[in-house]
Amino acid sequence: MRPFELTAPATVDAALATPGTFLAGGTTLVDLMKLNVLTPQHVLDINELPLRGIDTSAGLRVGALERMADIAAHPGVYPAISRALLLSASQQLRNMASIGGNLLQRTRCTYFRDVAMPCNKREPGSGCPAVNGANRMHAIFGASEHCVATHASDVAVALVALDAEIRLVSEDGERVVALRDFYRQPGDTPDVENDLRPGELITEVHVPRKDWAAHSTYVKVRDRQSYEFALCSAAVALDVQDGRIVDARVAAGGVATVPWRLPAVEESLRGKPVGLASFEEAASKAVDTAELLAGNAFKASLLKRTIVRALLELTEGGLR
Amino acid sequence: MTSRVDAPLKVTGQARYGADHNFPGMAYGYLVLSTIARGRIVAMDVTAAKSAPGVLGVYSPFDPLELHAVSTPMLGETWVPLQDDQVAYYGQAIGFVVAETFEQARDAAMLVEVSYQALPAATSMADGMATAEDAPPSRDGSPSSLEILAPGVESIDEAFAASPVVVEATYSTAPQNHAAMEPHSAVAVWGDGGVTVYSGNQGAMLQVMELAAALGVGPERVHAVNPFVGGAFGGKGRTSAPAFLAAAAARALGRPVKAALAREQVFTATAGRAATVQKLTLGADHQGTLIAMRHDSWCSTAMDRSFVEPTSHGTSREYYATQNLALSQKIVPLNLPPTTFMRAPGEAPGSFALESAIDELAVALNMDPIELRLRNNATAPVGKDLQWSSKHLDECFHVGAARFGWAQRTPQGRTDGDWLVGMGVASALFPALRFPASVEITLRADDTAVVSTGGSDPGTGLLTVLSLVGGESLDIAADRVTPRLGDSAYPPGGMSAGSTATASASTAVMIAATQVIDDLLGLASAPDAPFHGVEVSYEGGRVLGGGRSLSFGELLRALDRESLSATGSSAPGDEYTKHSFSSFGAQFCEVRVHRWTREARVSRMLGVFDAGRIINEKTARSQIAGGMIWGVSAALHEALEFEAGGRPANADLAGYLVPVNADIPDIDVHFLRYPDTLHNAVGAKGIGEIGTVGMAAAVANAVYNATGIRVRHIPITIEDLLID
Known part of the structure; x- marks a missing residue:
């Protein structure tokens, strides 16, 4: 960790006016600073900014500084989101x-x-040892020869499935971006991970009210029962009427460089009767574009199984 | 049932571990590690590091600290850092930066630029098998290969040819790291009398011998202190690189130095468990009686060939009665971090292979795996005429089967909703050993007693055992006994190694107590003493004679003495020429595998153990439960993954998985409690390691029962159980 300057702006305007790296919970930034991976000279502690509040009156609206634990525990938060949060990290980190x-x-x-x-x-241009190295945890979707790293968030997968958007603010003003469009696949610039502009701050996450959002779940498969990143995960949401799937949202985690929507799976589900046959058929469409590495080829099978399991758990009610 | 005497200190944060010690003027050291697996360090540019804020010294092979070669009778040679420019593995200590603060030392360490002349490194166990070497003879001189044949049998192959049922398979186990919560660390302070080093270790005397040799001073000039140890498991037997470096830098700089490994450094700059490959062949008749066994083992080892993980001799010679047996042990030297003792070294990976193979034989015979084991019960190790002093393994199985509901098991397992459920079982065996031990007992005028020995309690419960056995031996309540461990100023004994501490130290406690009571009675009846001229005896902490009695405290006060001390020593005797000694156990578990996503989770486990007298049920149960959790971890989670370049790919606790609470169900532990007084006067045998021995095979066998998939390597992960 390199010496750095720490300031705590009291207002959003003050935060935007000061060049530096934003610090919220610190669970990524401080970790990577200790490893010398990130070496910011100026850190802006934004925890005093008024970016709070959880509102479920019209969909879900969450201030960017709300803690994972508080959102997970809030009544009325869509099941896929609260489950994805609760299956993330540890209670201490979620706090x-x-x-x-x-x-x-x-x-x-x-x-x-x-x-x-x-x-x-x-370090752009230095190479990617994961392509031919230890890549069991790495991506089968959205990768390039320059980078095969997965996006680690669980809740981002649920949010992308549920068509969430985020509000961004900078000195140039505010904008709202669909979370699905926010992330960037590595291509030949793996250092660019998203559409965030210099000095821009996320202020709010919004999930629209849709019929399928409340009928959703998140299944996470991992090498131990808790406190572990996803080997594979699936967020699923279904609008079911009279035993038939009217609309579906499916996204996968642990398998892609960004939270990965699976439109072919959604399309296959639409109009089908609820049941294992429909689910297996839809899941079989999940991996058509997968590119497998030496250590993660099993994820093709695992993803299909995870999707089927999530759909079964969602439609059979209750969790086992 | 006595609660751990040091628990209140530990759970309230008052227990001071090695690195918790702070001194005025103390400086902080941070290690620099190699980033190649084999080669020579050509140069180290330390200019930037030396001029970084707060830096006091930057040490390297080109500017080393004064440290000498270390060799001790107990541990042989121990590697000392910075003494040459050779790199034998990735993550080897090659530099040491000392600064005013920890952050300054860490930051400066990152500024050291190293130039290497890299050489091709051997890092693959699979590739190295072709050029494996015979393991050196074991400590008792027995060769790495042996063949025991029934009269008239010409070869082991002939015995297999005559076996109606033969199973053969190859098993492998992953390299592991102890991953103790307390990283290897030390605080060194020099004074007029020499150096005091605060550092977690398994026996203060070992640390004194190694540090004295390394520092080139007499052992009387080294004081090793480790009253609390945050986990050792075999990984803190040898003196750690931070301890050598802190002691030498503190001398060079003339101020106290603290050094600790960062978590990721623990995975390479220490030593771990070897990878193993084991080929098992079992021949039996149709009734399940073993006719022949063959167990060929390979283990990885460092290029200095300093440690052998002995998987065949310690298991297949001991577990079952067979007329014909062939064993071999080979080593595969690799440019990987050193290997060393780790909880049940040899027995744990060896038992995974043997007890998986026995399960496979049971399947081939269509026989209950417990029944197969009972039919081959051994009364002595194969080819030896020394019978076990006390063995109730069959009872372990009978009691365990009843407690676990084994009768409900079917060869095809069962299903529960979307979960496939299986049961597995395995035998566990660990030799009962004893080391020489000395213990001092001090009776004090306040009617309390102190029991002291230099060994350590890295969570084992030895401190509590000392208070209990001390109280029992002095015939007073245990809460009047203050146990002390972890200081080389105390007599050498109670080293935490080989599941020996309770048997070794307790025996010495009994002898010391007898001595101090004799001395007390001598004082009591000496001229001018209260009991002069009368016959005296001792009972309940009191001296009795002439129709009256005084507590030992009252007597000492009457004699104007603050205390009375005596030391007792014990050592293994000729009992090993009369019997074989072991602890035994039967381990059961139930595993659930998800029908769709194939996670394997342990849902129940039970261990029934025949381990002699149990001194304290509560801490003993914890020891065994901890061992069983280790076994689950080995079976389903733990593997240190080395890349072709020798770098560990998962050297942190996010990547190197050990179970979390959610992975571990309720654990049932049951002891049979047959004191083994042929082994030692207290009747206790070891329980530190046996809990882990049978667990991995029990899990793998349960996975087979649940899924029909036989996985012959550990850890077993999701992809092993995916079938499309």
Whole structure:
């Protein structure tokens, strides 16, 4: 960790006027500063900014500084979102980590986190050891020869499934972006992970009210029962009428460089009767575009199974 | 049932571990590690580091600290950092930066630029198998290969040819790291009398011997202190690199130095468990009687060949009665971090292979796996005529089967909703050993007693055992006994290694107590003493004679003495020429595998153990439960993954998985409680390691029962159980 200057602006305007790196819960930034992966000279503690509030009166509206634990526990938060939050990290981390910070968390790729190793995301042009290295945790979707790191957030997968949008503010003004469009696949610039502009701050997350949002769930598959990133996860939401699927939203985590919507799966589900046959058929469309690496080829099978499981749990009611 | 005597200090944060010690003027050291697996350090540019704020010293092979070669009778040679420019593994200590603060030292360490002449590194166990070497003879001189054949049998192959049922399979186990909560660390302070080093270790005397040799001073000039140890598991037997470096830098700088490994450094700059590959062949008749066994083992080792993980001799010679047995042990030297003792070294990975193979034989015979084990019960190790002093393994299985509901098991497992449910079982065995130990007992004028020995309690419960056995031996309540451990000023004994501490130290406590009571009675009846001229005896902490009695405190006060001390020593004797000694156990578990996503989770587990007298049920149960959790971890989670370049790919606690609470169900532990007084006067045998021994195979066997999938390597992960 390099010496740095720490200031705590009291207003959003003050925060935007000061060049520096925003610090919210600190669960990503401080971690990576200790590893010398991030070496900001000026850190802006934004925890005093008035970016709070959880409102479920019209969809879900959450201030960017709300903590993961508080959102998960709030009544009326859509099930896929609260489950994704509760299955993330540990209670201690959820108590600290903000929803805005969660969406911007950096990858867990072992090479990104180790400054002794090359990494195109950390040092553009230095190379990607994961392509031919330890890549069991890495992506089968959205990767490039320059980067195969997965996006680590659970709740971002649920939010992308539920068509969430985020409000961004900078000195140039405010804008609202669909979360699905916010993330950038690595291509040949893996250091660019999203559409965030210099000095821009996430102020709010909004999930629209839709019939399928309340009928949603999130299934996370991992190597231990808790406190572990997803090997594979699925957020699913269904609008079911008279036993038939009217509309569907499906997104996957742990398998892609960004939270990964699966439109082919959604399309397959639409109009089908609720049931295992429909689910298996739809899940089989999930991996058509998958690009498998030596260590993660099993994720093609696992993703299909995870989607089926999530759809079964959603429609059979209750969780086992 | 006595609660752990040090628990209140630990749970309230008052227990001071090695790195919790702070001194005026103390400086902080941070290690620099190699980033190649093999080669030579050509140069280290330390200019930027030396001029960084607060830096006091930057040490390297080109500007080393004064440290000498270390060799001790107990541990052999121990590597000392910075003494040459050779790199033998990725993550080897090659530099040490000392600064006014920890942050300054860490920051400066990142500024050291290292130039290497890299050489091709051997890092693959699979590739190295072709050029494996015979393991050196074991400590008792027995060769790495042996063959025991029934009269008239010419070869082991002939015995297999004559076996109606033969199973053969190859198993492998992953390299592991102890991953103790307390990273290897030390605080070193020099004074007129020499150096005091506060550092978690498994026996203060070992640390003194190694530090004295490294520092080139007499052992009387080294004081090792470790009253609390945050987990050791075999990984804190040798003196750590931070301890050597802190002691040498503190001398060079003339001020106290603290050094601790960062978590990621623990995975390479220490030592871990070897990878193993094991080929098992079992031959039996149709009734399940073993005719022949063959167990060929390979383990990884560092290039200095300093440790062998002995998986075949410690298991397949001990577990079952067979007329024909062939064993071999080979080593595969690799440019990977050193290997060392780790909880049940040899027995844990060895038992995974053997007890999986026995399960496979049971399947081949269509026989209950408990029944198969009972039919091959051994009364002595194969080819030895020394029978076990006390063995009730069959009772472990009978009691365990009843407690666990084994009768409900079917060969195909069962389903519960979307979960496939299976049961598995395995035997566990760990040798009962004993080391020489000395213990001092001090009777004090306030009617309390102190029991002291230099060993350690890294969570094992030894401190509590000392108070209980001390109280029992002095015939007073245990809460009047203050146990003390973890200081080289105390007599050497109670080293935390080989599941020996309770048996070794308790025996010495009994001897010391007898001695101090004799001395007390001598004082009592000496001229001018209260009981002069009368016959005296001792009971309940009191001296009795002439129709009256005084507590030992009253007597000491009457004699104007503050205390009376005596030391007792014990050591293994000729009992090993008369019997074989082991602890035994039967371990059961139930595993659930999700029908769709194939996670394997343990839902119930039970261990029934025949481990001699249990001194304290509560801490003993914790020891065993901890061991069983270790076994689950080995079976389903733990693997240190080395890349082709020798770098560990998962060297942090997010990537190196150990179970969290949610992975561990309720644990049932049951002890049979047959004191083994042929082994030692107290009748206790070891329980520190046996809990982990049978667990991995029990899990793998349960996974097979649940899914029909036989996984022959650990850890077992989701992709092993995906079938499309």
